[in-house]
Amino acid sequence: MKKIAWITDTAAQLEDAFIQKHHVHVLPLGVVFSDGSYRESIDLTQEEFYDKLRLSKVSPKTSQPAIGEMLSLYEKLQLEGYDFAIALHLSSGLSGTFESAQAASEMTDFNVYPIDSKIGSFPMVKMIEIGNDLFAKGKDVEEVVASINEITSKSKLSFIPSSLNQLHKSGRVSGTQNFLSNLLDIKVVISFESGKPVMKEKIRSNKRAKNYVTSLLRADMNNGNVPEVAVINCNNAPDAEIWKNELLQEFPTIKVQVVPLSICVGVHAGEGTTGLSWVTY
Template sequence: MTKIAWVTDTGALLTPAFIAQHNVHVLPLNIVFEEGAYRETIDITHKEFYEKLRATKVHPTSSQPNFGEHVALYESLKEQGYDVAIAIHTSGRQSGTASSAPMAAQQAGFTSYTIDSMIGSYPMQKMLEKGFELEKQGATPEEIVAEIEALCPRSELSFIPANLEKLHKSGRVSGTAMFLSNLLNIKLVISYDKGVCVVTQKVRAEKRAKKAITDLLDKALTESSVTEVAVIHTNNVEGALAWKKELEVSYPNINFIITELSAVVGALTGEGTLGLSWVRGE
């Protein structure tokens, strides 16, 4: 059998247990504060990140993994005897990681397949799980890649930013939208659409924003099956748990789990963001 290495980035924010169990190789995205860059989960914990985010006067930015680090990973995989790598990366419209991956593998002289997930977070984990399942069944790398890519358009993620100031500073939300949000308690619902985050709803109050997201879930349920939904958040476990309990009453046939978002997302949407993510069945 072909020996496959599995690669992703911290946009998926896999748990340490998941990484160890499946031997996933994770490239860290960078969070750049005024004093320098920090590799997510390596140089800075999420607790430390949010402490710095609250204290900083200069909004942090983010960047893709260091290219040299990317090349070194593929060189290491080659030395370890892997035949090929399948890399699942954060949306190429949001990060340059997916476009850098083939160049890094080529420079290392290693065969790889790069999948642009067109999203981030929970769906990336489901794509990996699908890949592991197909690998156990003896599927070829090409067959595995085709099956995973079929999940991309069926993956959905919507969230309610906790802080439009961060999105405004990053250039993703206008000053007018931020002003109206603060004045009128306007909440935005942002969803991934073909790899790009777009504002899909503007509503008064968080309750209506949550309803707008569950309406999207209801729509998905009319089109196909959804057996599991992730309640996603940025350092807001309490809020995620409360929403999960509400959802379990309304959707008794769905398994709800809680998943934290990457600190790179937290830098943009603010601490306290909540949302939902799922992958529709065929």
């Protein structure tokens, strides 16, 4: 068998055991506060990030891995005897990481196949798992890349910010929208469409917003196979666990897990965000 390297970024939020099992090399996304730049999962934990975010008067910025960092990794993998690498990255609608990977892959004679996940979080994990299963079945790299690109259109992620405060601080919504949302308890549902987060619904109360997102999952379950669901969250595991238990009561046959979102999502969505993500087969 060919020696395969997987490359991704911290948007996938991979667990250490998964990284070791699948030989994944993770490039850290960054967040820039007024006191400096921090690499996710290296310089800053989730807890430390949200502590700093609460105290920050100015919204931090996000940053992507440098092309030089990518090139160094590609050269290292080539020296280690890998035949090629698949570089699966956060949606190009959110970050320039995929474009940088494309540019870096053209600067090296090591075979790198960049893929735009068109999403983030849980579906990226499934794409790596499915890719490895296909390699184990004898598929070649072009077939695997084509299959993963198909999965990007079947991947779903919708989330509900706890408030619009952070979206306002990061310039995504106006002060008037933020004020009215807090005053009237209006929740916004944001879903990924064609690789970009789109404001789908404005709904009174968090319960109704959750019911709306669950209805999207229910519709996909009626139209296809959804064996797993992730309850995604920005430093809001308690509410995510509640939603998980609600889902298990309604859908006892599916696997449900609670998954943290990248702090780069937290920069915009804000602490307290919850949502659902899944892949339809």
